[in-house]
Amino acid sequence: MRRKPKLSLSSAPFYVSILVIIALGAFVGLFWSLHEYQAYQASIDNIRGNYQSLYRQRVRGEISRLVDFIEFERTQAYAETEDEIRQKVQTAHTIASHMYRFYGDELTSETLRAMVAEILRPIRWQNGKGYYFAGLVSDARLELFADDPYFEGKELSIHTDQRGNPFFAGIIELVVEKGAGVIHFDLEKPAFPGRYFSTYGFVKYFAPFDWFIGAGLDIEDTQTLLREEVLSRMRDLRDGGVEVFAFRDDGTIISYDDEIMVGRSIREVFDDAGAASGALMLAAATGPEKEGFLGYRGTGRDSSQSGRRLAFVKTYDEWGWIIGAAIGMDAMERAIASETATYRQISFRNVAAFVVLFIIAVGLLLYSSYVYSRKIKAGLILFTDFFRAAADSNIKIDRQALVFAEFEELGVLANQMVEDRVTKERRLMRNELRLDTLLRLGAMDKRSLQDIYDFIVQRAVLISGSRRGYLAMVNSNQRYLSLCGYVDEQRADSHSRLPHNITRAVDEGGLPALAVQRGRPLVCNDCAIPAHQTFPYQRTGDYHCDVPLLDGGRVVLVVGVAGGGEPYQEADVRQLTLLVEGMWLHVQRMCAEEEMARLERKIIAVSEEERNTIGRDLHDDLGSHLSGVALLSKALHKKLETESPERAAQLGAIRTLIQEAIEKTRRLSRGLYPVHVVEQGLAAALEELAHEAEQLFVVRCTLEIADICQGLDPHIAAQIYFIAREAVFNAGRHGAPKRIDIILACTAEGGSVQVIDDGCGFDEKDGKKGLGLHSMHYRARAIGATLNIVSPRHGGVSVHMSWER
CATH class of the missing domain: 3.30.565.10 (Histidine kinase-like ATPase, C-terminal domain)
Known part of the structure; x- marks a missing residue:
């Protein structure tokens, strides 16, 4: 079967370069696109933030101007009212002065006060809302209250406002201290129980009568007129895209762009997306801040401006109103759309430039890859020949003959491979030594704990390749530790081993204390140890490794080594941890077995002593008595055999029972059976x-x-x-x-x-x-x-x- 030709290592970089260049181009394009998109988002967020800030300032400023107008109108109304009632009081004061001047020598003061009161009683103004009142300062009693005679003759202290404060009593203090002044109180009239009338007044002291003369004005109608004027002004403020509205704190709308909504609840107002924007406005205004901004989608007075809107609501506590202003954010949306179009044009130009530059860069990189692929092939041939020659020898690679840094690194790795093999063999030897330690530890049941501690410290030093080591036990409350073993192989004098059972507080325990406080292994290879923290070692400048052993969530012992020829690694920590875990289990088993043996010996000793005591008591006391009874019954039996055989038979049965009792007592006394x-x-x-x-x-x-x-x-x-x-x-x-x-x-x-x-x-x-x-x-x-x-x-x-x- 014909083998499929494999890719050459020397040509692989060329093909890989193509893939890397394409991937790099894709990555750069993706990164650039992401960066551009983030810049676009940042620009949009900046535009949105600027417009939001401007819109917020606009609607908040509109509400501030409206509130300032309300406060100004209220101040003006109160000022005009105060001037009017001042003039009324001054007129009444003049009348009283004339009456006193003309009739003061002929009539009594009480008669004069009555005459002045009857003169002032019918005088009213402001459509009957203004009236006079007067009273004695010394008796704190009203003698004239033109608006409701019910209060005449009553003491001032018994009348209170809706907060429970006596409102007439303040008049006495005012005229005594200042002679005249403005008063403001809420009056509950008998004809209207539960209803309080807000009254604004001015009083002045008239010394000849020991009177205070005052004029009061029910300002409820004034407040109503002022509110209507403010609502009219709010309707006039609807310009520049800002709409102003108002509703009471119970949600009733009193001014709105859509007149149909006036008188209805603000909770019935929903935006174009179906969200309860009115309820959200009410919740923002009645919250802890008593004001707030709200964004929603709606249609303004101009139906072409449908889109996102921003509203600001604020509570006006004096009237129980919630005033709001809304503005459309169409300008912001148009600015965002314009910025989006601009970014699209810029992105198209940048993409075209990027493609051209990328093609040029790809050509240059591919040419460079081909050239260096030829050089790599030459280096591989040299490297292969070297390994063929080095397969059966222990020589190391000569890095000077290598051209590329990668080949030089391979040479380093090849040389390091030999060193790693030696290191692994050394670790294997340490594992064998640890297993041998645990096996020998199992055979040390007859040895003392101190011998075991010394043995473990010596093996810990040997396994980790160190020159010094220690083992310290920690008490149950983690406050003190005791040095139970110490080895220093470099000191052959008497100080090579410190005295055992050196106890120190954890705060002053040096390296073991640090391991206890951290609760995890402490490996330090920088050799920067302060002199006061080197305990139990006698000098600094060494690598050190300290491993705590936890049992039940607390540190029970710490084993440490120092002076290794190489920096300590995680493998050394694992070796020491496994070593002390095996030792701790062995020590626990020994302690448990010793405790069990002690308890069993104690039980056996107590049990044997109790049995011996009972046995002696049974044998010496009960046995003797039963034996005496047996002898007496035997003698009696012999006597009855001749005199009464029947009774002798009965006595024989008794003797049998006594013998059985004696036998049982003997058995009990022999072993408490x-x-x-x-x-x-x-x-x-x-x-x-x-x-x-x-x-x-x-x-x-x-x-x-x-x-x-x-x-x-x-x-x-x-x-x-x-x-x-x-x-x-x-x-x-x-x-x-x-x-x-x-x-x-x-x-x-x-x-x-x-x-x-x-x-x-x-x-x-x-x-x-x-x-x-x-x-x-x-x-x-x-x-x-x-x-x-x-x-x-x-x-x-x-x-x-x-x-x-």
Whole structure:
């Protein structure tokens, strides 16, 4: 079969250059297009931003001018009103002065006040809205209130405005301090309950009568006229493309471009896109800022200006109005369309220039690629001949004979390949050394922890190719660390190993402390270590690697090496991590086995001591008494054989029972053997245990047997009984329960026993320290059973043990 000719490496750059040039052209074109598009978008955004700013200034300025007009008109109205009522008060003051001058010597002050009051009472102005009022300063009482006589004779302090403030009481303070002044109050008249009339007035003190004389004007009609004038002005402001509208804070429209909408709710206003633009305006004006801008699509007064519009609304609190202005943004859209057309023309010219320049550049690049492809072929021939000669030798490539930098780099890589092979062999040796360390660690069960720590530090130094190393343990609260091992292979004197168990605070622990604080490996190859942070090393200027080991989310130990001939890599971190993980698991297993052996020895010692004590008590006390009873019954039996054979037979039965008791006592005393379990069975023994618990602890103890355990090994039955007994007695002694339930279930495969009480329970952490629980677990392990002890939060204890046959 004829082989398909393959592409030559020397010609590949030429073809690749073609593809690269085309791809580069496409990339440059795409990048240029993207750049032009971004520039276009930036220009559009700039135009849009400028117009938006101008539109915002326009509508905000329109609203500001309208508000200024309203404030000016209100000020003017109040000024005219104040001048008018000042003149009215001055007229009344003049009348009172004349009356006092002509009749002051003939009539009393009270009569004169009454006469002046009756003169002023019928005087009204402003279509009956203006009136006079007067009162005594010393008594704080009204004597004249022409608008509503109801207030005459009343004390000033009892009348309040809608805010609860006494409005007449302020008159006394004003005339006492200043003699005259303007007042403004809201008056609730008896004829109109719940309705307050806004009143603007002026008062002046008349000393001969100890009177304050005032004139008031109900300005509600003035406010209404002023509002109508403002609404008329708003209709006149609709020029220059800006439309002004207004609605109350409850949404009722009071001025709008479309007169049909006046009186309707602003919430019924929708834009051309169907959005609730009116509701959005109301929400913006009633928000925290009480003003806001809103964009929408709508049609202005000129139907040809349909498009995007910008509105600005602002609350005018004094009247409960919301004033708004809207303007069309057609000029902005036209500017954007013009800018788009300009960019299209510029882009077309740029594309044409780019295509021409690209063709010229492609021709030049292709010619250059062909020339250099010939040179590459010559270099490859030289390189191939070199590798043929170097395949069976260890010589390195002479880079001086290479023309191109790439070939020189290949030569570097070829030389580095030999070095990498040596490095990999060294790493393989380190892996073998680590495995050997772990294997030897498994055989160091009889060695002390300090020997293990020293061994691990030595191997860590050896595996990482370092000259110094240490191992430090960290306490549970991560505040202190102890140096447990240190090696310095370059020092042969007594200082090559620091004293063990040097303890320092983490804040002053040097390199191990940094690893603890960071909680991750610390690799430093820049050799810039401050002198106060070099602990446990005695000098600086070395590479160092410090690896913490985490267990349960906290750092338990740190192993570190320093002084390597080469910078430390991630592989060194992995080697050290695997090494200390294996050591930590081994140490944990050793500690667990030692703790288990200690506990078992403790249980066995206590159990043996208890059995010996009970055995001695049974043998020395109960055994002696039973033996004495047996001797007395024997003597009595011999005497009754001659006197009463029938009674002798009965006494013989008693002697038999005594002998059995003696035999059982001996058996118990010899090994504290559970006779009742062996002879009567586990179920009967548990029933006797329930009865005994009721007698001892005054508690209700029930026994539930699902199936009688037959064929059960006596040793297993005895251990089950002892565990159940320990659980029942623990509940009775410590839990103060009202009820204890014992549940026994047996099957052909095994069985289970459960003891449940409703007592106060116990803390499982504290309960693990008790000897009783240890002995129960020990007995369960002795027969290969599983024991679970649970104390729920609501109280009580559940002891469940299951076993297999």
